[in-house]
Amino acid sequence: MEKQDKASSKGSNVGIGEYQTGNLQISSIGLGSCVALILYDRKLKTGGLAHVMLPESNGKNDRPGKFADTAVPHLIHEMEKCGSSRKDLTAYLVGGSSMFEQFKGNLDIGNRNIAALRESLNKMKIPIESEDIAGTSGRSVFFFPKDEGRINIRRADGKCYEL
């Protein structure tokens, strides 16, 4: 299996379990059961994105972006370090689909990720502005904090739209 050309994923791609903050384009390609947790600071026009794979960390903290319950507080903390104030943050969730209808193991991981993120955001009092979640189709997400926090989504079936 050859490595694919990096140019195919323009901008900086946030891999599984990673996170990134800033005001330039942040993207995450091929979201399946994973969920992109996006925070946008409407005052500073900056943002952050975490590529969350699982709902619960069960005490692990080596990769805060990997789990819903650690990603939310960590991403908020990272944004606060860059000058954001919690009251200016809004959240967006993208992903969490079930790719295989027949998949037996770890039932419905996509929906569990979504539920865990909602709960965690609720706890931190961050409102969810909009979501594009669940379903059976993969998605790529492109987030432009500088451009009023625009979020573009490209779905596996070819549909492109703005969240």
Place this chain on the structure above:
Amino acid sequence: MELNDLQLDMLKEMGNIGASHAATSLSQMLMSEVDMTVPKVDVIDISQISEYFGEDISAVVVFEIQGEVQPAGYVVYHVPKSSAIRLSNTMFGTTDEDRELNELDESAITEVGNIMISHFLDATAELLGIVMLPSPPMLAIDMAHAAFENILAQVAVDINEIILFSTELKSKNNDIESTVIMLPYDDTLHHILELLNNLINPDIGGGTA
């Protein structure tokens, strides 16, 4: 997870035996020659998976490995969309390539995957002297990365690096590219390494590999 050279060699040899059986069965189904690359064993951080499986739409056929050790891991047959259409065309004797994958294609690809992966696991299990059987196939036609996320959510809960076995199978005549991938759980990998080690260091007699 660190693997030494000997362990890598053993795993590659195991992959070689499994993949060559899969290649033979594919070659029989397509009634043409199938070339196979040297099996690769990569240790990959989960954040880097997108460099191997990107946004391109693919047919991804997934099998859970069942048998003695459970859960053992997954075997995946990955075919990029254009190759998947040509694979199906070859099976049905049709020629239209400029189209989407339909239900007939989906069942053809699932069945080809099913036959190949059965051979792959049979040969691997026989070498190791254990029972490994594929679960019924699960198919997704989607971004390859998105499909792999579901599997990673299973095998990479406690670990951040996975061992990816991959072998490319190509049919030049029909312009078909595909990859057979095995993603074992960490425990399974250790068990496999132990069995392989016993194979090359037997008390009596020579190795089989």
